[in-house]
Amino acid sequence: MKIKGNLTDEANRLSSWVGKDCCTWKGVGCSNKTGHVVKLDLQNPNFKMNKLRGQISPSLLDLNHLHYLDLSWNDIQISNSLGSLKSLRYLDLSCSFLTATIPHHLGNLSRLQYLNLSNNDLRGPIPDTLGRLTSLTVLDLSRNNFNDSMLYSVCNLSSLVHIDLSDTRHTGAIPHCLGNLASLSILRLNSNYLQGPIPSEMGHLTQLTELDLSYNAFEGKIPNSMRNLCNLRVLDLSNNKFTGKLSTSVGSPFGCIHNSLEDLSLFSNKLSGGLPNHLGEFKNLVRLIIGWNSFYGPLPSSLGRLSYLRVLDTGDNQLNGSIPVSLGQLSKLEYLDLSHNSFVGTVFELHFAKLNSLYELYLHSNSLVLNVTSQWVPPFQLQVIQLASIKVGPQFPQWLKTQKNVTELDMSNASISVLIPDWFESIYCSIIHLNLSNNQIKGKVPIFQKCKYRYSAYDKWLLLSSNRFEGPLTPLPSHVYFLDLSNNSLSGPITVSDDTAMMSLTFLVLSNNHLTGVIPVSLCSAKQISLIDFSNNQLSGKIPPCLGQLDQLSVLDLTNNSLYGEIPSSLGSLQFLNSLHLRNNKFYGKLPLSLHNLTDLFTIDLGENVFTDNIPPWIGYNLTNLQFLNLQSNHFYGDIPPQLCHLQNLQLLNLAQNNISGNIPRCFGNFTAMVALDSEYIFNPTDNYFVGGTYYGENILDSMKGRELEYTKTLKFLISMDLSNNGIVGEIPEELMDLSGLLNLNLSGNHLKGRIPNNIGNLTQLESLDLSQNKLSGPIPPSLSSLSYLGHLNMSFNNLSGRIPTGNQLQTLDDPSIYIGNDDGLCGAPLNSCLDDKSSDGDHKHVDESKVADETDFLWFYTGIGPGFLVGFLGVCGTLNFKESWRHAYFQFIENNYNWISVTIAIKFAQLRRKFNKGKFGR
Incomplete structure (x- = not known):
C-alpha cells in the first residue's frame, strides 16, 4: 500500500489493490507454500500511455523474498538500494527513463538470472560488478548510451545464454574471451561502433543460434571457423567492411552451417568473388541478403533448390550472365531483388512459373529484356514492380491488367513508345508511386479518375517526365503529392483542379515544356507545396x-x-x-x-x-x-x-x-568555401x-x-568568381590569391591597373583565367606556369610586357590571340621571340626558361672568346703573310665593329650548340 501511495496512477491500473489479501491483487504474486510476496509485475501493457509515475517507495526493500520484479514501460524512479533484494532472480526495468550509470550495487544480486535494462538513457561504463552475476542467463542492455569500449565485463558470466548489447554506442573490438561462453545461444552486438576482425574463437560458440553484428565497422575476412556453427539459424553481418570470398567462409561446402542456417544477411560489405554453387545446399534458408557487395559472375542455378526461400536480394553487385530459369521454382519466394547488376538476356514466363507468393519484384538497372506473351497471366499479385532501365516496351505490358494490388510501379526508361492504354486507369488508383519517365510515351496526359484511396494521398507520386506528351496540360490533380511532367511538349496554360480545398500537391515540376499564360493564382491553395519548377517554358505575366x-x-x-x-x-x-x-x-x-x-x-x-x-x-x-x-x-x-x-x-x-x-574588396579573401576544392x-x-x-x-x-x-x-x-564587363577600378587584390579552390576567375572588361599578383600560382585548382581588356601592366608572373589544370587563358588587350612564362600546362595554350593587344610589350611563344631569342637567320625558336638561361651563359662565353680567338688567329697570319697596310685596315675594321662581330660570332656558336644537342650532326 505504501508503494501504491507513492505512485500516480492516472489510468487506475492499481484499482484492485484494496483489502487485506494482497495475493489477489493484479500484478502481485505470492508463494503457495509460504504466502510471501515473490512477484511484483507492474509492466505497462499500453507502452505509450497509462504509465505509472513517481518514486518507488523504500518499503519495496521490505519484500525480501521477492523473486520477480518488472517495472518496465513506466516512469518510475528506482531506489538505489535494489541490490538489497538478495532473492531477486528476474529484474526488468526496460523503458523506464533511467539515466546516469548502471548502479554498482546490482552486482550484489547473486541469484539474478534475468536482467533487462534496455531502452533507457544509461551511460557507461558497464560496471565490473556485473561480472559477479554468475547465475545470469539473460543480459539485455540494448539501446542505451554507454559509449564504452569494455565488453570484458561479461566474459566471466559463463551461464549466459542471451546477450543483447545492440545500439549501446560500444566501441573497440570483440574480446577473444567471448568465445569461452559455451552456453551462449543469442549474441546481438549490432548498431554500435565496434571494429576490427571477428575473432576466430567465435567459432567455438557451438550452441549459438543467432549472431547479429550488423551496422558496425568490422573488417577483414569472415573466419572460416564460422562454418562450424552447426546450430546457427540467424547470421547478420550486414553494413560492415568485411572482405574476402564467400566460398571460403560461410558459403564453403565444408562444415555444417548449411544444415541449420535460415537467415543470412551480408548486405553492404566489400565481399567479392563468385557466388558458390554450394549455396543451393542451405536447405533451410529463408532469407538470403547479399546485396551491395562486389560479387561477380553468374547467379548459381542451385538457388532454385532453396524451397523455403522467401527473400532473395543480390542487388547492387557485379553479377552477370543470364538469370537462371530455376528461380521460377521458388514457390515461397516473396521478395526478389536482382537490380543494379550486369545481367543480360531475356526474362520469360518460365522465370516466374511458380512464384505465386511473390509480392515485391526488383529487376531494374540491368541489360534485360522482359519478353512475355500478351496472353500471359502471372501466378503472383505484386505490390512493388521495379522494371526501370530494362526493355519492357514498345508496348504497354498487358499482364499488368491482372495486378490488383500494385502500390509502386516503376517502368522508367523501359523503351515504351505507345499511348497509355485506357485499361491502365483501372489499376492506377491503387498505385502510390508511379514512374513512367524517360520513355517515348505519346499522346495527351491522361485524366485519371478520382479514386478512393486506401493510403494517404500525401504519398501519391506521378512521374511522367521525359516523354512525348503533347497538347494542353490537364488540370493539376488535387490528390497527387509529387507531380513531374517535365521534358515533354505540353502547351497551353497551367490549370489547377477545382478541388483546391483538398490540394495535397507538395512537389510540382513542369519544366522544359511549351506552357504559356500566367502562373495561376489558384496554385496558392496548395498550402503544402515545397517545390515549384516552371523553368524553360513560355510563361508571361x-x-x-x-x-x-x-x-x-x-x-x-x-x-x-x-x-x-x-x-x-x-x-x-x-x-x-x-x-x-x-x-x-x-x-x-x-x-x-x-x-x-x-x-x-x-x-x-x-x-x-x-x-x-x-x-x-x-x-x-x-x-x-x-x-x-x-x-x-x-x-x-x-x-x-x-x-x-x-x-x-x-x-x-x-x-x-x-x-x-x-574596387574589388580585399576581404574577398574571406570566402572560406573558395579556399580549397x-x-x-x-x-x-x-x-x-x-x-x-x-x-x-x-x-x-x-x-x-x-x-x-x-x-x-x-x-x-x-567554385567561381566572375566580375567581368563592369567598371571596376584599382588593382587586383593580393587576397584573391588565397582562394586556392577557385576553378574560374574572370575579371575581364574592367579598368583594373597595376601588376598581376606574383603569387597567382597559389590558385592551384584554376581551370579558367580571364584578365583581358583591362589596363594591367608589368610582366606576367612566372608562377602562372605552375597552374597544372589551366585550360583557358586570356591576357589580351592590356599593357603587359616582358617574357611570357613557359612550361607545364602553359605549353598547350599556344593560341597567340590570348596575348594580343599588349602594344608589342609581350614576347616569347606563342608571340614573336624575345630579342635575345632571335637567331641570325631570322628563325624564332621556343625554348623553356632553363634553356634560355643556359644559352644566355653560353652566348656571353663566346661573346668574350670569339673575337679574341679571331683577332689572335688573324693577327698571327697577318704578321706572317699580310702587308702592313692590310693589317692596319683589318684592325681598324675590328675596332669599329667589335660589338657587332662579337654578337654575330656568339649567335653562330649558340646555333651550332643547339643543333648539336638536338642530334642534327653525325659523329
Whole structure:
C-alpha cells in the first residue's frame, strides 16, 4: 500500500489493490507454500500511455523474498538500494527513463538470472560488478548510451545464454574471451561502433543460434571457423567492411552451417568473388541478403533448390550472365531483388512459373529484356514492380491488367513508345508511386479518375517526365503529392483542379515544356507545396503575390520564361526558401528589402533580367547561408558592398555584365568555401529532394573556359568568381590569391591597373583565367606556369610586357590571340621571340626558361672568346703573310665593329650548340 501511495496512477491500473489479501491483487504474486510476496509485475501493457509515475517507495526493500520484479514501460524512479533484494532472480526495468550509470550495487544480486535494462538513457561504463552475476542467463542492455569500449565485463558470466548489447554506442573490438561462453545461444552486438576482425574463437560458440553484428565497422575476412556453427539459424553481418570470398567462409561446402542456417544477411560489405554453387545446399534458408557487395559472375542455378526461400536480394553487385530459369521454382519466394547488376538476356514466363507468393519484384538497372506473351497471366499479385532501365516496351505490358494490388510501379526508361492504354486507369488508383519517365510515351496526359484511396494521398507520386506528351496540360490533380511532367511538349496554360480545398500537391515540376499564360493564382491553395519548377517554358505575366503565402516553399524555379514586373515583397515571407531562380526573364526594379528575411537561402539566381539597383548590403549581413549568388547581366550599379565578405559559404559569385564600379574588396579573401576544392561541401537541403530515383538538384549556368556551362550534379564542384564587363577600378587584390579552390576567375572588361599578383600560382585548382581588356601592366608572373589544370587563358588587350612564362600546362595554350593587344610589350611563344631569342637567320625558336638561361651563359662565353680567338688567329697570319697596310685596315675594321662581330660570332656558336644537342650532326 505504501508503494501504491507513492505512485500516480492516472489510468487506475492499481484499482484492485484494496483489502487485506494482497495475493489477489493484479500484478502481485505470492508463494503457495509460504504466502510471501515473490512477484511484483507492474509492466505497462499500453507502452505509450497509462504509465505509472513517481518514486518507488523504500518499503519495496521490505519484500525480501521477492523473486520477480518488472517495472518496465513506466516512469518510475528506482531506489538505489535494489541490490538489497538478495532473492531477486528476474529484474526488468526496460523503458523506464533511467539515466546516469548502471548502479554498482546490482552486482550484489547473486541469484539474478534475468536482467533487462534496455531502452533507457544509461551511460557507461558497464560496471565490473556485473561480472559477479554468475547465475545470469539473460543480459539485455540494448539501446542505451554507454559509449564504452569494455565488453570484458561479461566474459566471466559463463551461464549466459542471451546477450543483447545492440545500439549501446560500444566501441573497440570483440574480446577473444567471448568465445569461452559455451552456453551462449543469442549474441546481438549490432548498431554500435565496434571494429576490427571477428575473432576466430567465435567459432567455438557451438550452441549459438543467432549472431547479429550488423551496422558496425568490422573488417577483414569472415573466419572460416564460422562454418562450424552447426546450430546457427540467424547470421547478420550486414553494413560492415568485411572482405574476402564467400566460398571460403560461410558459403564453403565444408562444415555444417548449411544444415541449420535460415537467415543470412551480408548486405553492404566489400565481399567479392563468385557466388558458390554450394549455396543451393542451405536447405533451410529463408532469407538470403547479399546485396551491395562486389560479387561477380553468374547467379548459381542451385538457388532454385532453396524451397523455403522467401527473400532473395543480390542487388547492387557485379553479377552477370543470364538469370537462371530455376528461380521460377521458388514457390515461397516473396521478395526478389536482382537490380543494379550486369545481367543480360531475356526474362520469360518460365522465370516466374511458380512464384505465386511473390509480392515485391526488383529487376531494374540491368541489360534485360522482359519478353512475355500478351496472353500471359502471372501466378503472383505484386505490390512493388521495379522494371526501370530494362526493355519492357514498345508496348504497354498487358499482364499488368491482372495486378490488383500494385502500390509502386516503376517502368522508367523501359523503351515504351505507345499511348497509355485506357485499361491502365483501372489499376492506377491503387498505385502510390508511379514512374513512367524517360520513355517515348505519346499522346495527351491522361485524366485519371478520382479514386478512393486506401493510403494517404500525401504519398501519391506521378512521374511522367521525359516523354512525348503533347497538347494542353490537364488540370493539376488535387490528390497527387509529387507531380513531374517535365521534358515533354505540353502547351497551353497551367490549370489547377477545382478541388483546391483538398490540394495535397507538395512537389510540382513542369519544366522544359511549351506552357504559356500566367502562373495561376489558384496554385496558392496548395498550402503544402515545397517545390515549384516552371523553368524553360513560355510563361508571361507577373509573379502572383499570393505565392508569399506558401510558407512551406523551399524551391522556386522560374528560369527562362517571359515573366516581368518587380519581385513581390510578399516573397520575403517564405521563411523556408532555400533556392530562388528567376534567371532570363524580364524582371525589373529593385530587390525588395523583405528578401533579407530569407535567411535559409542557399541559391539566388537573378541573372539576365533588368534589375536596376545597388547590390544590397543585407545580402551579406542576413543571407549568411548563401552558396550561389548570380546577379549577372542586369543593371546593378555602384560599389561592391564589403558586407558580401560575410558569405563564408559562397562558392559562386557572378556579378558580370552590370554597371558596377569601385574596387574589388580585399576581404574577398574571406570566402572560406573558395579556399580549397576538397574542403567539406556545405550540405544543400535541395540536394535531398528525391525524384524518381534521382535527386532534384540545383542547376546553375556559369561561363567557364570561354563558354557557358550548366552545372547540375557537379554543382558542388563549381567554385567561381566572375566580375567581368563592369567598371571596376584599382588593382587586383593580393587576397584573391588565397582562394586556392577557385576553378574560374574572370575579371575581364574592367579598368583594373597595376601588376598581376606574383603569387597567382597559389590558385592551384584554376581551370579558367580571364584578365583581358583591362589596363594591367608589368610582366606576367612566372608562377602562372605552375597552374597544372589551366585550360583557358586570356591576357589580351592590356599593357603587359616582358617574357611570357613557359612550361607545364602553359605549353598547350599556344593560341597567340590570348596575348594580343599588349602594344608589342609581350614576347616569347606563342608571340614573336624575345630579342635575345632571335637567331641570325631570322628563325624564332621556343625554348623553356632553363634553356634560355643556359644559352644566355653560353652566348656571353663566346661573346668574350670569339673575337679574341679571331683577332689572335688573324693577327698571327697577318704578321706572317699580310702587308702592313692590310693589317692596319683589318684592325681598324675590328675596332669599329667589335660589338657587332662579337654578337654575330656568339649567335653562330649558340646555333651550332643547339643543333648539336638536338642530334642534327653525325659523329
